[in-house]
Amino acid sequence: MPHTHHLRLFSAAGTCALATHIVLEEAGADYELVKVDFSLGEQGLPAFLAINPKGRVPALLGPQGVLTETPALLVYVAQIYPAACLAPLHDAFAFARLQSFNAYLCATVHVAHAHRRRGARWADDTAAQAAMQRKVAANMTACFRLIEDELLHGPWVLGDDYSVCDAYLYTISGWLEGDGVDLSQFPKVSDHAARMSRRPAVQAAEAAYR
Amino acid sequence: MPHTHHLRLFSAAGTCALATHIVLEEAGADYELVKVDFSLGEQGLPAFLAINPKGRVPALLGPQGVLTETPALLVYVAQIYPAACLAPLHDAFAFARLQSFNAYLCATVHVAHAHRRRGARWADDTAAQAAMQRKVAANMTACFRLIEDELLHGPWVLGDDYSVCDAYLYTISGWLEGDGVDLSQFPKVSDHAARMSRRPAVQAAEAAYR
Numbered sequence: 100m101p102h103t104h105h106l107r108l109f110s111a112a113g114t115c116a117l118a119t120h121i122v123l124e125e126a127g128a129d130y131e132l133v134k135v136d137f138s139l140g141e142q143g144l145p146a147f148l149a150i151n152p153k154g155r156v157p158a159l160l161g162p163q164g165v166l167t168e169t170p171a172l173l174v175y176v177a178q179i180y181p182a183a184c185l186a187p188l189h190d191a192f193a194f195a196r197l198q199s200f201n202a203y204l205c206a207t208v209h210v211a212h213a214h215r216r217r218g219a220r221w222a223d224d225t226a227a228q229a230a231m232q233r234k235v236a237a238n239m240t241a242c243f244r245l246i247e248d249e250l251l252h253g254p255w256v257l258g259d260d261y262s263v264c265d266a267y268l269y270t271i272s273g274w275l276e277g278d279g280v281d282l283s284q285f286p287k288v289s290d291h292a293a294r295m296s297r298r299p300a301v302q303a304a305e306a307a308y309r
Numbered sequence: 310m311p312h313t314h315h316l317r318l319f320s321a322a323g324t325c326a327l328a329t330h331i332v333l334e335e336a337g338a339d340y341e342l343v344k345v346d347f348s349l350g351e352q353g354l355p356a357f358l359a360i361n362p363k364g365r366v367p368a369l370l371g372p373q374g375v376l377t378e379t380p381a382l383l384v385y386v387a388q389i390y391p392a393a394c395l396a397p398l399h400d401a402f403a404f405a406r407l408q409s410f411n412a413y414l415c416a417t418v419h420v421a422h423a424h425r426r427r428g429a430r431w432a433d434d435t436a437a438q439a440a441m442q443r444k445v446a447a448n449m450t451a452c453f454r455l456i457e458d459e460l461l462h463g464p465w466v467l468g469d470d471y472s473v474c475d476a477y478l479y480t481i482s483g484w485l486e487g488d489g490v491d492l493s494q495f496p497k498v499s500d501h502a503a504r505m506s507r508r509p510a511v512q513a514a515e516a517a518y519r
Contacts, residue, residue, distance in 0.1 A: 152455060152459055153413075153417075153455070161402070163402040164402070166402070166405045166406065166409055167409050167413075168408065168409040168412035168413055168416070169412070170380065170408060170412045171405045171406075171408035171409035171411075171412055172405070174404075174405065174408060175401055175402070175404075175405035175408075178401040178404070178405075179401050191385055191388040191389050192371070192373040192374070192376075192385070194384075194385075194388070195376045195381045195382070195384065195385035195388075196376065196381075198378065198380060198381035198384060198385075199376055199377050199378040199381035201381075202378035202379070202380045202381055202412070202415055202416075203363075203377075203378055205412055205415070205416040206378070206412075206415040206416040206419065206420065207363075209416065210416065210420050211431075214431050214432075220448070221421075221424050221431070221441050221444055221448070222424075222437065222440040222441045222443075222444055223440065223443070223444060224440050226436065226437065226440075227432065227436065227437035227440035227441065230432040230433065230434050230436075230437035231431050231432045231437065233432075233433070234431055234432055234433060238430070238431070245362060245363070249362055
């Protein structure tokens, strides 16, 4: 199986592409990393827009074409590397719980975070962007309160079994400090992050950006 | 199979829950509709928060518990009603394309729309919320330009085969007029909406809110 899926992951430091990167490492996937330098604006240049017209990472290029959007990529890697057991692929309800968690992270939590530095997406004037920034810590705190109390079953997101959700949660919980949120108020999330940071796959992925 | 999956869909008029509603109709699912009255703020009352602590619709209650988030629900219904052929369940790449489309709608397009009337989520002051509102039409236009040119393969979103993506696209394209966007500039999306509106499943779902 692995030999039929040579993949190229387009990623950038500090982005949600880390989640897919970790999952590729967990799967032992046959992939290469292509770093897109956001400091040079490479994500907006024609060469990258030909890969992903959204001008975002992650993008995953394989023999059948390009795929984008973290929730799609995480499940795709889990499906093409089933031996890695990264998702409950044969239980529709359990799979839906995984999908629900990932959708919450991408559509609510990542969006809440993005209002800190990407406010220009949603308002042109700088006073409005500053108003958005002032609310980021409170919104991220509310999101992680829900994660801590309701969504993170423990020890892993879905319970006993590690899954792609864990890589995604770890990626976004890594943004809390920069968002002005004290992670220590969420002991389950803190413990999760500490355990994740010791996994070889996580260390391998993070080392690629140093 | 259908008899083992009695479901209750918590929905509200004018929300993205319509997508899941349409898909339940397409599947011939055994479900009942529970309307949450947003005009009365029912989504924030303890009775509903016990169902979904996020205070949002859709929520889907089945024998195994509650599920939330549209992309999760759409795939769940497709999986538990495989005979309805609402998703390419046995082709990882095609499934990832479906997931990518749904993730774009939930994390980018729905979010762009939400800045019109839900700006208080992301900024407290009313001037900032007004600034967000002024950018909604431009953002929704940009999103639907990408959908028209890149993502809607035609005649259905994924190409020849109807899928859950079509119900989701139809739901959100129905918001364009209210967002100040002229749908006629997107002929493929317009044609898609017209074909969708003639499907019995769509008509049955929409009739439930009249």
